[in-house]
Amino acid sequence: MTLRVGTRGSALALAQAGDIAREITERTGVPTELVPVTTHGDVSRESLSSLGGTGVFASALREFLLAGNCDLVVHSMKDLPTAAYPGLRIGAVPVRADARDTLCARDGLTLATLPAGSRVGTGSPRRAAQLASRRQDIEIVDIRGNVDTRLNFVSSGELDAVVLAAAGLGRLGRSERVTEYFDLDSWPTAPAQGALAIEVRDEEHSDDLARALASIQDEATHAAAVAERRILFRLEAGCAAPIGAHAVVENNSVTLHGAVYAPDGSGQLASTHSAVAGAPRTGAGEAEDFVSLSSASIIETAEAVGTALADELLARGAAALAPLKQD
Known part of the structure; x- marks a missing residue:
């Protein structure tokens, strides 16, 4: 079967979806074709913040996928809302491009x-x-x-x-x-910037689609994106909020740096948290930013690190510093 890859019709969206389609075919032999979709975000000339940011590029693609008009869609992950979408799931997260x-x-x-x-x-x-x-x-x-x-x-x-x-x-x-x-340590970017999310219907898939998803999945990129996006989820913020994050995943460890900015640049709150999947806490009071997860997967660890960092930022006044919640 030929896998139909849904994508926005912009030059960048077509380029990144084309890369994914070619990679699938090269790795599995399964043929693919691109199916472009025009979204409201592509045709509107309003600013991203006035459009609401979260989901403005994703909704039309998701409805197209749910209607069965394609087999998977390729999103820029930084544009994807953090809340689950009924009937859909992220099937794969490929290797991340430069996040800077x-x-x-x-x-x-x-x-x-x-x-x-x-x-x-x-x-x-x-x-x-x-x-x-x-x-x-x-x-x-x-x-x-x-x-x-x-x-x-x-x-x-x-x-x-x-x-x-x-x-x-x-x-x-x-x-x-x-x-x-710009260096990521001093200039963290949008959560999941540079990463792509491959979204599919939440149902049993053909062998070809299952092989395609497995062939492009990168667990380290997935975990890093989960950690960064967990900050948005916990702060109830959208992709247009003034929040920067960058995670590094090596072996079983997750290190996450996050920052919330005053819109006028007059102030910021920043912190770094780390954790190792499967590593028990060694003693009370040691490594206060270290999340103990005795038997967690790397994805669960990433979620925990993102939650801990977001909770700290909230406790330090992030909600008063910047507009976080979306209308």
Whole structure:
């Protein structure tokens, strides 16, 4: 059988879905075809924050999948709501691309060397807050549009720079436009940025689909994304909230850094938590940020680490610092 891969119709969505389709065929021999779907987020020119962020790109794809018009859909995981969707489940999470944010500026400039008064574009409240926290003397411009549209704002001189995800630039072959990569330790990005989620119907699948999902699943990426997205879930926040997170999964350990930003960049709350799956606590008072899980899987460990970090941020006043809950 030919597996039908549902995807948004944007250039980036088609590129990443095409990568997944080719990978499935190369690894399993199962033929695939792309089935593009237009979503409200693709045609609206409103800002991401005014659209509500969470689910704006996912709903049409999900309904298309539930109607049986395709066998799986490919989401940018950072755009996917954290709540379960009735009748669907995440069937696989492939190896993650570069999770960093980048600056694409005129004349090879970096954030530090942009002149005062420079106009820097982003559609992300989190990126806007991070920019403002570092450079109060620049103008942050709310923009929409696909990757090439945003890059053209710089080429035309309308903007001095834009902030874009390294993963998207790489998938489109636009990495040469990057003038600076932001370090994840000091500039955590959107939870699950760079990761893809393959969603399927919550039912028994054909042998071909089951083999396809197994062939592209990467457990470390899955666990890292779970840890990061657990912060959003616990804070009842959406993907447009000013929250950054980055998890590192090595062997059986999960280390998660997360931050919540004031929208104007005037403050932030940040913390790091770690855990090892199957490692018992060695004594009271030791390693207070260490979650003890005597027989947990790496996914369960990731969930626990994300929950613990989010609870700490809430206790320290995250809800008062930034708008978290969605309408």
